[in-house]
Amino acid sequence: MATNQDLSLATSQESKKQPMPNRERKNQVMFHLMMIPGLLFLIIFTYVPMAGVAMAFQNYIPAKGLLGSHWIGLAHFQRLFSLPDVGLLFRNTIVIALGKIMIGTVLSIIFAILLNEIRVIFLKKSVQTIVYLPHFLSWVVLSAVVMNMFNLDGSITQMLEAIGLKNLNFLGSNKLFQPLLVGTDVWKEFGYSSVVYLAAITSIDPGLYEAASIDGASWFRKVWHVTLPGMMTIILLLAIMNLPNILNAGFDQVYNLYSPMVYESGDILDTYVYRVGLIGRQYSFGTAVGLFKAVIGAVLMIGANEIAGRYTDRKMF
Numbered sequence: 001m002a003t004n005q006d007l008s009l010a011t012s013q014e015s016k017k018q019p020m021p022n023r024e025r026k027n028q029v030m031f032h033l034m035m036i037p038g039l040l041f042l043i044i045f046t047y048v049p050m051a052g053v054a055m056a057f058q059n060y061i062p063a064k065g066l067l068g069s070h071w072i073g074l075a076h077f078q079r080l081f082s083l084p085d086v087g088l089l090f091r092n093t094i095v096i097a098l099g100k101i102m103i104g105t106v107l108s109i110i111f112a113i114l115l116n117e118i119r120v121i122f123l124k125k126s127v128q129t130i131v132y133l134p135h136f137l138s139w140v141v142l143s144a145v146v147m148n149m150f151n152l153d154g155s156i157t158q159m160l161e162a163i164g165l166k167n168l169n170f171l172g173s174n175k176l177f178q179p180l181l182v183g184t185d186v187w188k189e190f191g192y193s194s195v196v197y198l199a200a201i202t203s204i205d206p207g208l209y210e211a212a213s214i215d216g217a218s219w220f221r222k223v224w225h226v227t228l229p230g231m232m233t234i235i236l237l238l239a240i241m242n243l244p245n246i247l248n249a250g251f252d253q254v255y256n257l258y259s260p261m262v263y264e265s266g267d268i269l270d271t272y273v274y275r276v277g278l279i280g281r282q283y284s285f286g287t288a289v290g291l292f293k294a295v296i297g298a299v300l301m302i303g304a305n306e307i308a309g310r311y312t313d314r315k316m317f
Helices: 004-017 021-058 073-080 086-117 121-136 138-149 155-162 174-202 206-213 221-240 243-247 250-256 260-266 269-279 283-312
Strands: none
Touching: 004 174, 021 073, 021 086, 021 283, 073 086, 073 206, 073 283, 086 121, 086 138, 086 174, 086 260, 086 269, 121 174, 138 155, 138 174, 138 250, 174 250, 174 260, 206 221, 206 269, 243 283, 250 269, 269 283
Protein backbone atom coordinates (compact mmCIF):
# COMPACT_ATOMS: atom_id res chain seq x y z
CA MET A 1 0.00 0.00 0.00
CA ALA A 2 1.46 3.34 -1.02
CA THR A 3 2.23 5.77 1.76
CA ASN A 4 1.44 9.49 1.74
CA GLN A 5 5.12 10.23 1.11
CA ASP A 6 5.16 8.03 -1.99
CA LEU A 7 1.99 9.65 -3.30
CA SER A 8 3.35 13.15 -2.80
CA LEU A 9 6.61 12.16 -4.52
CA ALA A 10 4.75 10.74 -7.51
CA THR A 11 2.57 13.83 -7.72
CA SER A 12 5.59 16.15 -7.67
CA GLN A 13 7.31 14.11 -10.40
CA GLU A 14 4.20 14.26 -12.59
CA SER A 15 3.96 18.03 -12.09
CA LYS A 16 7.58 18.42 -13.14
CA LYS A 17 6.91 16.52 -16.37
CA GLN A 18 3.99 18.71 -17.35
CA PRO A 19 4.90 21.02 -20.25
CA MET A 20 4.86 24.76 -19.80
CA PRO A 21 1.57 26.32 -20.95
CA ASN A 22 1.74 28.24 -24.21
CA ARG A 23 0.76 31.51 -22.55
CA GLU A 24 3.51 31.23 -19.97
CA ARG A 25 6.01 30.25 -22.67
CA LYS A 26 5.09 33.34 -24.68
CA ASN A 27 5.54 35.51 -21.59
CA GLN A 28 8.99 34.05 -21.01
CA VAL A 29 9.94 34.75 -24.62
CA MET A 30 8.79 38.36 -24.28
CA PHE A 31 10.77 38.79 -21.07
CA HIS A 32 13.92 37.51 -22.78
CA LEU A 33 13.34 39.80 -25.76
CA MET A 34 13.09 42.74 -23.39
CA MET A 35 16.60 41.89 -22.15
CA ILE A 36 18.15 42.21 -25.61
CA PRO A 37 18.59 46.05 -25.63
CA GLY A 38 20.27 45.95 -22.22
CA LEU A 39 22.54 43.09 -23.27
CA LEU A 40 23.50 44.88 -26.48
CA PHE A 41 24.27 48.04 -24.53
CA LEU A 42 26.41 46.01 -22.11
CA ILE A 43 28.29 44.25 -24.89
CA ILE A 44 28.92 47.36 -27.00
CA PHE A 45 30.00 49.70 -24.22
CA THR A 46 31.58 47.24 -21.76
CA TYR A 47 32.96 44.15 -23.48
CA VAL A 48 33.92 45.53 -26.89
CA PRO A 49 36.11 48.31 -25.40
CA MET A 50 38.05 45.65 -23.50
CA ALA A 51 39.99 45.10 -26.72
CA GLY A 52 41.71 48.40 -25.88
CA VAL A 53 43.52 46.64 -23.03
CA ALA A 54 46.02 45.58 -25.68
CA MET A 55 47.34 49.17 -25.70
CA ALA A 56 48.96 48.48 -22.32
CA PHE A 57 51.35 46.12 -24.07
CA GLN A 58 51.97 48.27 -27.14
CA ASN A 59 53.58 51.49 -28.18
CA TYR A 60 50.16 52.61 -29.35
CA ILE A 61 49.97 55.12 -32.19
CA PRO A 62 46.42 56.22 -33.09
CA ALA A 63 47.25 56.46 -36.81
CA LYS A 64 48.35 52.79 -36.89
CA GLY A 65 45.61 51.43 -34.63
CA LEU A 66 45.73 48.39 -32.41
CA LEU A 67 46.78 46.00 -35.19
CA GLY A 68 49.55 48.19 -36.55
CA SER A 69 51.14 49.41 -33.31
CA HIS A 70 54.37 47.82 -32.09
CA TRP A 71 54.20 45.33 -29.20
CA ILE A 72 56.59 46.10 -26.33
CA GLY A 73 55.42 43.66 -23.65
CA LEU A 74 55.57 44.79 -20.02
CA ALA A 75 57.63 47.91 -20.61
CA HIS A 76 54.88 50.27 -19.46
CA PHE A 77 54.38 48.33 -16.23
CA GLN A 78 58.11 48.46 -15.57
CA ARG A 79 57.99 52.19 -16.13
CA LEU A 80 55.08 52.50 -13.71
CA PHE A 81 56.98 50.90 -10.85
CA SER A 82 60.12 52.88 -11.63
CA LEU A 83 58.36 56.23 -11.25
CA PRO A 84 59.53 58.22 -8.21
CA ASP A 85 55.93 59.22 -7.41
CA VAL A 86 54.29 55.79 -7.69
CA GLY A 87 54.38 55.29 -3.92
CA LEU A 88 52.79 58.71 -3.40
CA LEU A 89 49.99 57.90 -5.86
CA PHE A 90 49.13 54.64 -4.12
CA ARG A 91 49.38 56.21 -0.68
CA ASN A 92 47.05 59.08 -1.58
CA THR A 93 44.57 56.72 -3.21
CA ILE A 94 44.45 54.28 -0.30
CA VAL A 95 44.40 56.92 2.44
CA ILE A 96 41.56 58.90 0.84
CA ALA A 97 39.54 55.78 -0.03
CA LEU A 98 39.95 54.22 3.43
CA GLY A 99 39.04 57.49 5.12
CA LYS A 100 35.84 57.73 3.10
CA ILE A 101 34.91 54.08 3.74
CA MET A 102 35.66 53.99 7.47
CA ILE A 103 34.28 57.37 8.51
CA GLY A 104 31.33 57.07 6.15
CA THR A 105 30.40 53.65 7.56
CA VAL A 106 30.56 54.81 11.18
CA LEU A 107 28.50 57.94 10.53
CA SER A 108 25.95 56.01 8.47
CA ILE A 109 25.42 53.54 11.32
CA ILE A 110 25.10 56.32 13.92
CA PHE A 111 22.68 58.28 11.73
CA ALA A 112 20.53 55.19 11.09
CA ILE A 113 20.31 54.47 14.83
CA LEU A 114 19.37 58.07 15.67
CA LEU A 115 16.90 58.33 12.79
CA ASN A 116 15.16 55.17 13.96
CA GLU A 117 14.48 56.85 17.31
CA ILE A 118 12.39 59.62 15.73
CA ARG A 119 8.72 58.82 16.29
CA VAL A 120 7.18 61.81 14.49
CA ILE A 121 6.73 60.52 10.93
CA PHE A 122 6.70 63.96 9.28
CA LEU A 123 9.93 64.98 11.01
CA LYS A 124 11.55 61.64 10.19
CA LYS A 125 10.67 61.86 6.50
CA SER A 126 11.83 65.48 6.34
CA VAL A 127 15.22 64.64 7.86
CA GLN A 128 15.62 61.70 5.49
CA THR A 129 14.87 63.85 2.45
CA ILE A 130 17.28 66.60 3.50
CA VAL A 131 20.11 64.19 4.27
CA TYR A 132 19.60 61.99 1.20
CA LEU A 133 19.50 64.91 -1.25
CA PRO A 134 23.29 65.52 -1.63
CA HIS A 135 23.76 61.95 -2.89
CA PHE A 136 21.79 62.76 -6.04
CA LEU A 137 23.84 65.85 -6.90
CA SER A 138 26.87 65.56 -9.17
CA TRP A 139 30.30 66.61 -8.00
CA VAL A 140 30.34 69.02 -10.94
CA VAL A 141 27.67 70.96 -9.06
CA LEU A 142 28.82 70.28 -5.51
CA SER A 143 32.45 71.19 -6.27
CA ALA A 144 31.37 74.77 -6.97
CA VAL A 145 29.55 74.84 -3.62
CA VAL A 146 32.56 73.40 -1.78
CA MET A 147 34.95 75.85 -3.41
CA ASN A 148 32.78 78.81 -2.50
CA MET A 149 32.56 77.63 1.10
CA PHE A 150 36.19 76.60 1.65
CA ASN A 151 38.25 79.02 -0.43
CA LEU A 152 40.21 81.81 1.26
CA ASP A 153 37.18 84.11 1.53
CA GLY A 154 34.56 81.37 1.81
CA SER A 155 31.89 81.23 4.50
CA ILE A 156 33.36 78.23 6.35
CA THR A 157 36.85 79.74 6.27
CA GLN A 158 35.52 83.05 7.59
CA MET A 159 33.67 81.32 10.42
CA LEU A 160 36.82 79.42 11.44
CA GLU A 161 38.83 82.62 11.35
CA ALA A 162 36.27 84.25 13.65
CA ILE A 163 37.04 81.66 16.35
CA GLY A 164 40.80 82.07 15.98
CA LEU A 165 41.67 79.50 13.27
CA LYS A 166 43.40 81.67 10.70
CA ASN A 167 45.37 81.10 7.48
CA LEU A 168 43.39 77.99 6.53
CA ASN A 169 43.77 77.27 2.83
CA PHE A 170 41.75 74.07 2.39
CA LEU A 171 42.06 74.02 -1.39
CA GLY A 172 45.77 74.88 -1.49
CA SER A 173 47.26 73.12 1.52
CA ASN A 174 48.52 69.55 1.30
CA LYS A 175 47.75 69.07 5.00
CA LEU A 176 44.11 70.12 4.68
CA PHE A 177 43.16 68.88 1.23
CA GLN A 178 42.78 65.19 2.09
CA PRO A 179 40.57 65.90 5.15
CA LEU A 180 38.49 68.18 2.90
CA LEU A 181 38.02 65.38 0.36
CA VAL A 182 37.06 62.83 3.00
CA GLY A 183 34.80 65.18 4.91
CA THR A 184 32.83 66.47 1.93
CA ASP A 185 32.38 62.98 0.47
CA VAL A 186 31.15 61.62 3.79
CA TRP A 187 28.72 64.55 4.05
CA LYS A 188 27.44 63.75 0.56
CA GLU A 189 26.99 60.00 0.97
CA PHE A 190 26.41 59.08 4.63
CA GLY A 191 22.67 59.76 4.54
CA TYR A 192 21.99 57.59 1.51
CA SER A 193 24.32 54.87 2.80
CA SER A 194 22.30 54.67 6.02
CA VAL A 195 19.28 53.22 4.14
CA VAL A 196 20.62 49.66 4.39
CA TYR A 197 21.47 50.02 8.08
CA LEU A 198 18.03 51.49 8.79
CA ALA A 199 16.45 48.49 7.09
CA ALA A 200 18.58 46.17 9.25
CA ILE A 201 17.39 47.94 12.40
CA THR A 202 13.72 47.61 11.45
CA SER A 203 14.20 43.84 11.02
CA ILE A 204 15.29 43.38 14.66
CA ASP A 205 12.69 41.67 16.87
CA PRO A 206 10.96 44.35 19.04
CA GLY A 207 10.66 41.76 21.79
CA LEU A 208 14.39 42.05 22.40
CA TYR A 209 13.99 45.75 23.21
CA GLU A 210 11.04 44.99 25.51
CA ALA A 211 13.07 42.37 27.35
CA ALA A 212 15.96 44.81 27.72
CA SER A 213 13.61 47.48 29.08
CA ILE A 214 12.21 45.02 31.65
CA ASP A 215 15.79 44.30 32.76
CA GLY A 216 16.30 48.05 33.27
CA ALA A 217 18.65 48.64 30.33
CA SER A 218 19.29 52.25 29.34
CA TRP A 219 19.00 53.50 25.76
CA PHE A 220 22.75 53.17 25.25
CA ARG A 221 22.71 49.61 26.61
CA LYS A 222 19.90 48.69 24.20
CA VAL A 223 21.88 50.08 21.28
CA TRP A 224 25.07 48.31 22.38
CA HIS A 225 23.58 44.92 23.24
CA VAL A 226 20.56 44.71 20.92
CA THR A 227 20.78 47.10 17.96
CA LEU A 228 24.43 46.70 17.01
CA PRO A 229 24.48 42.88 17.32
CA GLY A 230 21.31 42.77 15.20
CA MET A 231 23.03 44.89 12.53
CA MET A 232 26.37 43.11 12.70
CA THR A 233 25.77 40.78 9.74
CA ILE A 234 24.92 43.71 7.44
CA ILE A 235 27.79 45.80 8.82
CA LEU A 236 30.31 43.02 8.16
CA LEU A 237 28.86 42.29 4.73
CA LEU A 238 29.03 45.92 3.57
CA ALA A 239 32.47 46.41 5.10
CA ILE A 240 33.78 43.39 3.22
CA MET A 241 32.08 44.48 0.00
CA ASN A 242 33.85 47.84 0.27
CA LEU A 243 37.27 46.18 0.05
CA PRO A 244 37.42 46.43 -3.77
CA ASN A 245 36.89 50.21 -3.44
CA ILE A 246 40.21 50.73 -1.68
CA LEU A 247 41.72 51.91 -4.97
CA ASN A 248 38.66 54.02 -5.89
CA ALA A 249 39.19 57.35 -4.19
CA GLY A 250 36.60 59.20 -6.29
CA PHE A 251 37.89 60.63 -9.57
CA ASP A 252 35.01 63.06 -10.14
CA GLN A 253 35.39 64.67 -6.72
CA VAL A 254 39.18 64.95 -6.79
CA TYR A 255 39.30 66.15 -10.40
CA ASN A 256 36.84 68.96 -9.72
CA LEU A 257 38.54 70.14 -6.52
CA TYR A 258 42.28 69.66 -6.86
CA SER A 259 44.94 71.87 -8.41
CA PRO A 260 48.71 71.60 -9.01
CA MET A 261 49.27 73.04 -5.52
CA VAL A 262 47.85 69.90 -3.91
CA TYR A 263 49.14 67.21 -6.26
CA GLU A 264 51.31 65.94 -3.42
CA SER A 265 48.29 64.99 -1.30
CA GLY A 266 45.45 64.90 -3.83
CA ASP A 267 46.81 63.17 -6.91
CA ILE A 268 45.37 59.65 -7.11
CA LEU A 269 45.66 56.83 -9.65
CA ASP A 270 42.56 57.87 -11.60
CA THR A 271 43.58 61.52 -11.95
CA TYR A 272 47.11 60.45 -12.89
CA VAL A 273 45.75 58.18 -15.65
CA TYR A 274 43.59 61.02 -16.95
CA ARG A 275 46.39 63.58 -16.84
CA VAL A 276 49.06 61.35 -18.38
CA GLY A 277 46.97 59.16 -20.65
CA LEU A 278 44.51 61.65 -22.13
CA ILE A 279 45.97 65.11 -21.63
CA GLY A 280 49.56 63.92 -22.10
CA ARG A 281 48.49 61.60 -24.96
CA GLN A 282 50.46 58.70 -23.50
CA TYR A 283 47.65 56.30 -24.25
CA SER A 284 49.56 53.07 -23.75
CA PHE A 285 51.05 54.08 -20.41
CA GLY A 286 47.71 55.38 -19.14
CA THR A 287 46.07 52.11 -20.15
CA ALA A 288 48.76 50.13 -18.32
CA VAL A 289 48.16 52.08 -15.10
CA GLY A 290 44.40 51.64 -15.43
CA LEU A 291 44.76 47.92 -16.17
CA PHE A 292 46.96 47.40 -13.12
CA LYS A 293 44.38 49.16 -10.94
CA ALA A 294 41.57 47.07 -12.46
CA VAL A 295 43.41 43.79 -11.81
CA ILE A 296 44.00 44.71 -8.17
CA GLY A 297 40.34 45.66 -7.83
CA ALA A 298 39.23 42.36 -9.36
CA VAL A 299 41.43 40.37 -6.98
CA LEU A 300 40.06 42.32 -4.01
CA MET A 301 36.49 41.77 -5.21
CA ILE A 302 36.96 38.02 -5.51
CA GLY A 303 38.64 37.90 -2.11
CA ALA A 304 35.88 40.01 -0.56
CA ASN A 305 33.27 37.69 -2.04
CA GLU A 306 34.91 34.65 -0.47
CA ILE A 307 35.32 36.36 2.90
CA ALA A 308 31.68 37.45 2.82
CA GLY A 309 30.55 33.91 2.10
CA ARG A 310 32.64 32.55 4.95
CA TYR A 311 31.63 35.02 7.68
CA THR A 312 28.14 36.19 6.66
CA ASP A 313 26.77 33.32 4.51
CA ARG A 314 26.05 35.83 1.73
CA LYS A 315 27.89 36.38 -1.54
CA MET A 316 27.77 38.79 -4.45
CA PHE A 317 28.14 35.95 -6.98
